[in-house]
Structures are given as C-alpha cells and as structure tokens.
Amino acid sequence: KLQFLYFIGVRMTDLKQLYAAKCDELQVRRNSALYELLPTNASDLNELDLSMNVVGLKGLIPVLEVVVASPSIKTLNLADNQLTSQAATDIGRILKGHPSLNTLILNRNPLPLGGEALLELSKSNSALHTIDVADTQIRSLFLKLIDYQLKKNKKGGAIVITPEEAKDLAEAEAEYNTLTGFSFGNFGAQQQNDDDGEESNHSEQEDSDDELDEAEEQRMKEMMRLAAANNRRKTVSSEVISQRDMNNFEARVVSKSDEDTVWLTKTLEIHHLFSHLEDFELKIAINAMEPFSFTKGDEILSEGGEGSKFMIIQKGTAEETKAEKEGSRTLESPDCLGETDLLYSAPHTHTISVSSDQLQGFCLDRQTYRHIVTKSSAEKRERYIGFLHKVSFLKHMEPHQLTQLADALKSSKYSKGDTIIEYGSEGQWFHIITEGTVEVIGRKEGKEVQVCTFTVGECVGELEFINKHMCVADVKAFTDEVRTAKMQRQHFEKVMGPCVDLLKEVANTSEVFQYYRETQNQGQEAN
Numbered sequence: 001k002l003q004f005l006y007f008i009g010v011r012m013t014d015l016k017q018l019y020a021a022k023c024d025e026l027q028v029r030r031n032s033a034l035y036e037l038l039p040t041n042a043s044d045l046n047e048l049d050l051s052m053n054v055v056g057l058k059g060l061i062p063v064l065e066v067v068v069a070s071p072s073i074k075t076l077n078l079a080d081n082q083l084t085s086q087a088a089t090d091i092g093r094i095l096k097g098h099p100s101l102n103t104l105i106l107n108r109n110p111l112p113l114g115g116e117a118l119l120e121l122s123k124s125n126s127a128l129h130t131i132d133v134a135d136t137q138i139r140s141l142f143l144k145l146i147d148y149q150l151k152k153n154k155k156g157g158a159i160v161i162t163p164e165e166a167k168d169l170a171e172a173e174a175e176y177n178t179l180t181g182f183s184f185g186n187f188g189a190q191q192q193n194d195d196d197g198e199e200s201n202h203s204e205q206e207d208s209d210d211e212l213d214e215a216e217e218q219r220m221k222e223m224m225r226l227a228a229a230n231n232r233r234k235t236v237s238s239e240v241i242s243q244r245d246m247n248n249f250e251a252r253v254v255s256k257s258d259e260d261t262v263w264l265t266k267t268l269e270i271h272h273l274f275s276h277l278e279d280f281e282l283k284i285a286i287n288a289m290e291p292f293s294f295t296k297g298d299e300i301l302s303e304g305g306e307g308s309k310f311m312i313i314q315k316g317t318a319e320e321t322k323a324e325k326e327g328s329r330t331l332e333s334p335d336c337l338g339e340t341d342l343l344y345s346a347p348h349t350h351t352i353s354v355s356s357d358q359l360q361g362f363c364l365d366r367q368t369y370r371h372i373v374t375k376s377s378a379e380k381r382e383r384y385i386g387f388l389h390k391v392s393f394l395k396h397m398e399p400h401q402l403t404q405l406a407d408a409l410k411s412s413k414y415s416k417g418d419t420i421i422e423y424g425s426e427g428q429w430f431h432i433i434t435e436g437t438v439e440v441i442g443r444k445e446g447k448e449v450q451v452c453t454f455t456v457g458e459c460v461g462e463l464e465f466i467n468k469h470m471c472v473a474d475v476k477a478f479t480d481e482v483r484t485a486k487m488q489r490q491h492f493e494k495v496m497g498p499c500v501d502l503l504k505e506v507a508n509t510s511e512v513f514q515y516y517r518e519t520q521n522q523g524q525e526a527n
Helices: 002-007 015-026 032-037 057-068 085-094 115-124 140-155 163-180 214-229 243-248 258-268 279-288 366-389 399-408 462-467 489-495 497-509 511-526
Strands: 047-049 075-077 103-105 130-132 290-295 299-301 309-315 317-322 325-332 351-354 358-365 410-415 419-421 429-435 438-444 447-454 474-477 481-488
Touching: 015 032, 015 057, 047 057, 057 085, 085 115, 115 130, 115 140, 115 399, 130 140, 140 163, 258 279, 258 309, 279 358, 279 366, 309 366, 358 366, 366 399, 399 481, 399 489, 419 429, 429 489, 438 511, 447 511, 462 489, 462 497, 481 489, 497 511
Parallel strands: 047 075, 075 103, 103 130
Antiparallel strands: 290 358, 299 351, 309 358, 317 325, 317 351, 410 481, 419 474, 429 481, 438 447, 438 474
C-alpha cells in the first residue's frame, strides 16, 4: 500500500530520512557515500549509481525502498556489487510496477538463479527498456525472453521479428514452460514471412541452478574475478536434455560391495546435490558411480581447466591450492570435488593434487546426474505444485519459488508409531504432511506428554531450522499411514525465506505452540 502511494506520487518523502530509517529497521550499516548522494526531495532523484559501491544483500533493501519512493528515477546502477540470486528476487519483488525506472544495470554480479525474477520484472514494468546483465551467468533462455520483453516495452506493444527469431523464441518458451509451467504467450509478434511452422521437438531442461547453494555462488564469484583478471569472459553452460533423450536414457550399473553402497548412501543422502532425490533415484546415481584411484602427486583438477565429473573421497587426502594465494586446504573423506562440474561446464577455480600415497573414492558423470535430476524434477512438479498452491503457509510464495520448493522435496512414507523426528536430535529434515496425521510428543519433568497433532497441509521440523536448536519433541505417525514431502536443511534455508516470518508468527501466537514456547523460555532461563 505504501509502495502504491509512492508510485502514484501522492506522497513525497525525504530520501535521507527514509534510507536512514530503513537501515535502522533492518539493523544494517548506512552507506555513507550513498547517504550523502541522496537529495531531500524524492522527485529530484533521477539516477542512482552504486557501481562498485558494495551495499550487500541486506543493505540492498533500503536502497530499493529509496527507488520505490522516487517517482522520477530513470536509472539504477548496481554493477560490481557482489549481489547474489536472492538480490534479483528482491529487486523483482520490491520494484514491481515502478512507473519511471527504465534502466537497471546489474553487470558482473553472480545471479545464476535470478533470470526468472528479472523476466517477471520486465513484464510488470512497461517503462523498463534496459536490463544490463552482462557477466551475471543468468541462463541464456532467460536472456532471450528478457531481451524480447524489453523490446516490446520500448515499442509499446507487438514487434516485428523474423521466422528464425520466432523459432528461437519458441524454443526458449518451451524450455521455460518445462521449468515453471508458465506460458509466455505467442510473443505478440508479427512475423515478416509466413512459414509452415514445422513441428519441432521442444527440449526440456532441468533447472539444476536450483541446486546451487551459497558455496556454489561463492565459486561463481571467484570464476568471475578470474575472468576479469584474464581480461576475457569465461562462460558457464549446461546442456539441454530433450524429452526423447530423457525417456531413452538408461544409467549404467557398476558393481560395488554392500559396504561401499551403504557408505555412499549415508554420505550422499545429506549432500545438497543429492538430498532432494527420491530413494530409488539416489540408488540409480550410486549404482552408476565408478571407483577412482590416484597416487601421490597426481593432479586431479587444474585451475582454469574443465571437467565433467563429481568425485567423493573415501580414502586418502588431497590438497586444494589457488594461484596467487598462499596456503592450501586439505581434503579427506567424505569431502567432494567437482561439485560445479556436475551442474555446468565451467573453469575450475582451484588445483587439487593428491597428497597421500593413494587416493580412492567414487565419481559420477554430469550426463547421468542431469538425466536423473531432469526426470525427477518433471515428476515432482507434476506431483507437488497443485498441492503446494493449497498449503496456507505457502500463500506468500511466488510461482517460481513454489517451483524451487517442489524440486527440493523428497517423499517419505511412515507407518503408525514410526518416529519422524526424534526428541533431542539435531533436526535434518523439514516435513510437509501430504497424507495422514502425526502426533507431537514432548517432555515434562522427564515424562512423555502428548502436545498436539498435525495433519495434511501442515508442517513439522521448521522451528529447529529457523531458531537453530535441537528437536524439542518427538514427531510420530499417528494414523496407519503417513506420507510427507520433506526437505533437507540447506534447501530449507534457501527456498523457504518468504515463509519464515509467517512461521515465526504462528509459533509465537498460536495455542498449538504453547509447549514450544515454554521449552524456549526454559532454555533462556537456564542460560
């Protein structure tokens, strides 16, 4: 509501006061250079250049509020600000519908997951004519769709395109639809020539970018810094997997001992690149893994080189070094190498050499992983998206965020009396109940007490993640059969951000969570 008042120009604001107040509210340090730049009268701000003036992810929010309150601003420059994909989401959410902003510059920020949010922004802001995303590693399909939408904005409607351009856009649309289920439309375009429109096989590609966590994004930053140092752009690309290829793919099976299979299962089921896979999918990946063996001095990965295999160390040690940087990091079991190689063809940012007499472990190639994940994602979206739209605590999530959530979920089945979450343990999973009822069993003076029950569409395990403490109760299957869609901690922290405040509010006010509040108060008194 406040944003709307700013947009229509009803309310004028002292930008210095607004910026300072928002920084204080979010407990972020003011950017003194920015503060001095801001005019008193909001209508006097026409351009805001913060290139190479790093404000940080949290510090970005006050900057965007300043832009919202500025009815005449034309250009926002955030180049070289070390912003990550979350920043693109915040920009798209906060600046949606801004009436005057026509140029947004985001050069040289690692935004591999930011394409969809910026596409939505370009569609909602008809005044927006330029979004500069050079060296951001946003996927090519989003670059095409954003570019087309910006041309439409500039023209004020349909534009003339060639049959070749129409075909290119249709392929991008098809891939986008497989990722989100969203129809971008027929491009509102007028083709220069009529063509027969041969029926094409639209390719389907899994957005494995969703698997990137903060570590991967940090590696992206390092790769971009390397590229800048070498004065050339290094590209990151992922292969398109067609529907036909996916249907015909059959993973190999490499024989392993039962001991190795058990070790790989326990290790990979909590790894962020594998934890979202169903049990049978994880088994396919483990069966396809091949053993490797290196001897002392062997160079496994070379800085600047490229690879296509993910490796996990079982025995031995290796040293990770980086050019022009002193020191090294020792890798040992169960450390992993080439995680980015599993997702993209990209330059390595480190050199890794064997330091023990022998290094042994298992590896998986990119093609096998991507086929497994692509098929898994398509099936999960079909299974979960409709259900997630009906879950009340997810109502504030955008469609692309629900898609990310669906990709991160893993189904589990329990029989009556089975323990889903154990009292006193370190919670590893967040569960959304999709079938049946669970009961929560707490402790009072050392004795078990039934606290409450939860049923379909409700969740358990989230408060341990949000407030970072051990599990304060058992959660057990109460009905004959219980099914949940569960998510590992790292994925929760990445995709559930929009719901955290709502979940906290419910925990702080609902009678159902009285026991939980009591345990937290007791913990504070003990401290």
